[in-house]
Amino acid sequence: MIEIRGLSKAYRGQDGSQVQALADVDLTVRDNEFLTVLGPSGCGKTTMLKMIAGLIPWDEGSIAIDGVEVDGPGPERAMVFQNFALLPWATVLDNVAFGLEMRGVGKAERHERARELVTTVGLAGFETKRPGELSGGMQQRVGLARALAVQPKVLLMDEPFGAVDEQTRRLLQEELLAIWEHNRVTVVFITHSMEEAVLLGDRVVLMSARPGQISEIVDVPLERPRSSDVGGLERSSEYSEITAHLWERLREMHAEHGRVGGIAS
Amino acid sequence: MSAALAPSPSLRTRVERLSGAQASALSLAIGAVLWEIVGRVAQVPFFPPLSEVLVRLGDMVVTGQIVGNLAESLGNLVIGFGVSLTIGLVLGTAMGRYRRVNAMFGIYVYALLTAPSLVFAPIFFSILGSGRGSIVGVVVMYSTFIMIITTASAVENVSPGLVEMGRSYGAGEWRLLTRVILPAAAPSIFTGIRLGVGRAVTGMINGEMFIAVVGLGRIVTQAGKRFDGAGVLAILLVIIVVAVAAVALTQLVDRRITSWVPQTSKDAA
Ligand SMILES: Nc1ncnc2c1ncn2[C@@H]1O[C@H](COP(=O)(O)OP(=O)(O)OP(=O)(O)O)[C@@H](O)[C@H]1O
Ligand SMILES: [Mg+2]
Numbered sequence: 358m359i360e361i362r363g364l365s366k367a368y369r370g371q372d373g374s375q376v377q378a379l380a381d382v383d384l385t386v387r388d389n390e391f392l393t394v395l396g397p398s399g400c401g402k403t404t405m406l407k408m409i410a411g412l413i414p415w416d417e418g419s420i421a422i423d424g425v426e427v428d429g430p431g432p433e434r435a436m437v438f439q440n441f442a443l444l445p446w447a448t449v450l451d452n453v454a455f456g457l458e459m460r461g462v463g464k465a466e467r468h469e470r471a472r473e474l475v476t477t478v479g480l481a482g483f484e485t486k487r488p489g490e491l492s493g494g495m496q497q498r499v500g501l502a503r504a505l506a507v508q509p510k511v512l513l514m515d516e517p518f519g520a521v522d523e524q525t526r527r528l529l530q531e532e533l534l535a536i537w538e539h540n541r542v543t544v545v546f547i548t549h550s551m552e553e554a555v556l557l558g559d560r561v562v563l564m565s566a567r568p569g570q571i572s573e574i575v576d577v578p579l580e581r582p583r584s585s586d587v588g589g590l591e592r593s594s595e596y597s598e599i600t601a602h603l604w605e606r607l608r609e610m611h612a613e614h615g616r617v618g619g620i621a622s
Numbered sequence: 623m624s625a626a627l628a629p630s631p632s633l634r635t636r637v638e639r640l641s642g643a644q645a646s647a648l649s650l651a652i653g654a655v656l657w658e659i660v661g662r663v664a665q666v667p668f669f670p671p672l673s674e675v676l677v678r679l680g681d682m683v684v685t686g687q688i689v690g691n692l693a694e695s696l697g698n699l700v701i702g703f704g705v706s707l708t709i710g711l712v713l714g715t716a717m718g719r720y721r722r723v724n725a726m727f728g729i730y731v732y733a734l735l736t737a738p739s740l741v742f743a744p745i746f747f748s749i750l751g752s753g754r755g756s757i758v759g760v761v762v763m764y765s766t767f768i769m770i771i772t773t774a775s776a777v778e779n780v781s782p783g784l785v786e787m788g789r790s791y792g793a794g795e796w797r798l799l800t801r802v803i804l805p806a807a808a809p810s811i812f813t814g815i816r817l818g819v820g821r822a823v824t825g826m827i828n829g830e831m832f833i834a835v836v837g838l839g840r841i842v843t844q845a846g847k848r849f850d851g852a853g854v855l856a857i858l859l860v861i862i863v864v865a866v867a868a869v870a871l872t873q874l875v876d877r878r879i880t881s882w883v884p885q886t887s888k889d890a891a
Contacts, residue, residue: 407786410790411790412786412789412790430789430790430791430792431792432792434790435790435791436787436790438783438786438787440783442781442783442784442786442787444784444802444805444806445806445882445883446805446806446808446880446882447882455791455801456791456792458801459788459791459792459793459797459801460791460792487882489882489884503791507791
């Protein structure tokens with residue numbers, strides 16, 4: 358369980374100005390839950406995720422995982438990055454084994470484990486390729502395998518499929534769901550896409566900007582497993598109701614910010 | 623249509639078809655021929671034609687002048703460059719990674735980079751005498767600072783996302799440096815190393831001309847004092863070969879270490 362209490366963070370710009378990235382955020386992520394986070398650009402999604410990852414400090418509040426205060430990165434958490442963040446000089450296998458290597462796992466053992474995960478994400482045969490030789494979708498499979506290799510209890514994903522094309526994204530979503538059905542870890546998944554948030558999540562956390570806050574948490578009571586027929590799911594009325602509701606709320610937020618000179622889109 | 627009417631490849635397409643090695647060989651051949659012609663036409667004592675210089679070089683090799691001095695110079699170069707490289711990598715990495723170290727050393731490094739390095743020769747000479755230590759000192763002054771600065775900027779410019787990824791997987795500072803930051807910075811670091819090698823050769827010759835009693839720099843000075851134009855150029859040829867070989871060796875190591883950089887981006891550079 359991830360417990361976030363009264364989390365606040367202000368960034369100080371170089372010109373001395375302050376941006377309140379997060380203001381008094383409370384959130385509980387249940388064990389083995391797939392939580393998606395949705396919100397307009399700049400509402401602090403990445404900031405919150407990186408704090409859970411232990412990568413950046415906060416001003417006030419607390420984050421605890423299974424009752425233990427977060428103080429830096431830890432072995433029970435693993436992150437998947439929007440821009441993949443692969444080592445361009447390392448092979449697929451070494452990239453997947455990276456987290457294990459950092460934990461001091463010996464070469465033979467980590468390669469064996471990495472090989473399994475390369476297969477899990479459908480990249481068998483590409484073990485000796487370098488990231489530069491792979492498509493974006495394949496690169497993110499490597500990123501996912503690297504995270505899964507360390508057997509995390511919490512998987513943190515920051516718009517992991519934001520940088521790949523629509524078709525690849527669909528495939529990746531289905532595969533992620535299949536992997537997750539098989540191995541139900543806690544997932545915090547950030548996205549810009551309402552459809553993606555509803556398709557993947559047990560609950561959707563809707564955030565609003567300036568200051569970054571949680572505006573609503575929406576339950577997604579759609580049946581699982583959802584992996585098999587994404588199209589069928591999208592034709593269901595529940596699915597359309599939830600996405601419509603989310604879009605309504607997002608549009609309100611954008612309209613408000615339009616008035617104060619924020620995001621115009 | 624008969625074959626005779628087919629346009630023959632233009633000079634441009636012929637040049638484009640040359641491989642890198644062929645292009646270099648062609649350019650060298652042209653240079654050699656020009657040297658020979660200019661040397662013969664000009665008839666000045668300090669620019670004899672290539673053939674005369676090569677004959678003189680042959681003499682010097684046979685009488686053993688080249689080998690002993692070359693070995694001496696290479697010793698100076700290897701030790702001096704080794705010291706420079708070590709300082710360059712260690713201090714450069716520290717400066718690129720830690721703001722405080724950068725604030726402490728940056729000003730000195732930039733000052734010494736722009737200072738004419740030869741002014742340090744008399745200082746080394748007065749402290750260390752005319753032995754190897756002085757020459758090594760001059761080589762270090764010539765080649766260290768450029769490698770410090772390029773290493774520092776290479777390390778500083780490593781993608782923050784990659785560093786963050788490393789941290790998120792629990793990498794400590796040492797692993798972060800050796801597994802993420804330095805490999806990522808390697809291509810840019812090698813650019814600096816190549817510049818450093820060139821400057822180290824210059825430093826070796828200048829230092830030897832100024833200080834030493836042995837070495838290539840020393841015998842080139844002696845040949846100059848004897849008005850032995852062919853001798854000067856003969857030694858210069860040896861020096862050039864040393865410099866080219868040193869740079870080629872660096873490139874060889876560079877290619878092995880940074881083979882992951884796509885070849886196309888190297889061609890474009
Ligand atoms: N390092 C930083 N320094 C200063 N301000 C920052 C920094 N990182 C983020 N911010 C600001 O904090 C706010 C929240 O940023 P964050 O990246 O968390 O938003 P986000 O919800 O992830 O946005 P997006 O959907 O565009 O990724 C933004 O206004 C951003 O400009
Ligand atoms: Mg973000």
